[in-house]
Amino acid sequence: MSKEIKAVSTTTINNLVALRNERIKADAKGGVLFKANNYLYNTLADIYFAVSEIVEDKELVKAVREYYAEQRAKEPKSYPAFKTNTPNIYDVCVRLVFADSETTVKRANAYTRVLKILSKTTDAFSNTEELIEYFKANGGIEGIDGDLIKNKEQREKERKAKNSDVAKLKERFVDVKTDYKKTVNISAVDKAAAELAGTNVVLVGVVGKDGSIVVKHVCAEKEFGTRTAANCGAGVVSAALNNMLSVNAEALKELDEKPEPTVGIEAALNNKVNNAIKNRIKQNNADADVELENAA
Incomplete structure (x- = not known):
């Protein structure tokens, strides 16, 4: 790993760890801060821009994944496992901030879905304030995630x-x-x-x-x-x-x-076979009659 890559990945990881520590303190006080929409949106915006800075660089993405894996090796209960060895970078960063037990994975997954939707939107976000306004204008977490659910339901209906x-x-x-x-x-x-x-x-x-x-x-x-x-x-x-x-x-x-x-496909096929056999028998009988006439 080059010095530049290491420096950027270290900065990104440190920022995410700081968000994690802040969230853990808030949870210890009943999650008051994260029940305030603006505070939650601000944290998600910080994660969004942190990922935006590294998502195109495979080495940086790898470095963040490796950091999470190292922490999980030390504290498996505090760093829930992924079902794949190469989880999406949004999953890694959101889980690093929001999930410190299996019971919090569901919450983290919901936030991840939202950030993935935002990453594919045609809207360009230049700063945290713009992203927070987007959350507010589109029904917040539930509104954006709800659109995703509707899309899934539509795909299921089409399937x-x-x-x-x-x-x-x-x-x-x-x-x-x-x-x-x-x-x-x-x-x-x-x-x-x-x-x-x-x-x-x-x-x-x-x-x-x-x-x-x-x-x-x-x-x-x-x-x-x-x-x-x-x-x-x-x-x-x-x-x-x-x-x-x-x-x-x-x-x-x-x-x-x-x-x-009026009949199923198997019956129809059987009828065709039976008809073919009957025609063959008729042909054989006709050939036999011709042979008898010639013999006579």
Whole structure:
């Protein structure tokens, strides 16, 4: 570590430790100071600008992380552990100031979320006063964090809607009209037909110069044969179905305008197989009749 890096990191750490000590004293008196919004906003602003000075420098970020790790090694109960070896620098600095026990981690995490939101806002803050005014104008900690929660809820809502579309696609897979109509048989799938019937798979292959595809691998959404849940390729199938949703939007839209199928996908597939067998039997019988006529 260069002298310059060490000097800057030492100054940053000393400032954060001073904020921590002040907060500990306030907590000992019932947290009176931190129940005053201005005082809390001021402390968060100090952390925000402290991080802003080092966030772009990997060596400085590393130095602050290492300081926290060293303190935790000395006093594990006073410096709660992170779930990763390289925690976000905002997490480290906020926890250094606000968390000196496991019970205070939740509070620190809430403050961290707010500072991370502020770091991504298009508003530029040149000093503590501007940041404090931003807190006040946007509903304080709860208001800013509440927006984050709303965003999470919206993403969750979108995720559920997408999952619903995937479920619809899987349920009515046979009915979806696309340009691909080729039916192929893969030995690995044939052997596991009882396990995989009615499920979705992805075939991985190489396209030849003549346009033919040499299939080399199969991914399934459930375990089969010697393939376990860990290596069956369920994630690949899920990604492929999502891709199919985006590419075949119009075809899938048509499904909404049609009545639900009277049979499920597995039954539909079985019907196709049964019909194929019946047609083969009819063809065999017809060939046999021709042979008999020729023999006569």
